[in-house]
Amino acid sequence: MSRDELFLAELLRALEEAKLEAIVVGMTAAVLQGAPVMTQDVDLLIRDTPRNREKLEKMRTVLGAAKPAEVSPLSKPLVIMGAALPVDILFERLSGGLAFAGLRARAVRIVLSGRTAVVACLADVIKSKEAAGRSKDQAALPILRDTLRVQEALKAQAKGRK
């Protein structure tokens, strides 16, 4: 395994130990579904409950990271720094009106080192980036859309063969 995969495996282990239910979203979700892009952090979406705030604390302890900090005083997301890479924690929903339950229902499951990552499907990643509208998201959209087209073509072809 590469160090990138090892970091993801370590993150999944921390989530499992903390019993924290999280959906991998953002560019890491896209990468895990074959998008040829790179990213600097991992985005996780969780439900905002007092119990999950406690589990978050446990997770960051397992990772050996610092306490979650606000990304900015005006926004709700948190960032966990001090692990090998930053982990952004988002709560309840993504841009584009994508709520936790719907994202989880459409998510794909990807196994790494015997642990399962719940990963937002590529169509949802694209929808959230279209809605977020930041320039870095706009720049990534063409290759994400092309990856989705190829993914769907491969699925259609496999279905046609059956």
Add this chain to the structure above:
Amino acid sequence: MPRRSQRSRSSESAQLFAQRVLDTRARVAPLVPEVSDEDLLLILQSLLRPIGSGRRFFLWPTESGLHVP
């Protein structure tokens, strides 16, 4: 295992993977005419390589402030 044999096996598996990418491209390209040949190759190389097989996708910070794969 002797080093030369390891190298030859690794080169063989790289060759097999490259062939699989090219075969898949030949099959799928007509279905996605809007995707350029270059992007299709990049996408298939990522799509066909399962997670856990040594994929690299993070940019890591270095002391100089740069981010590198």
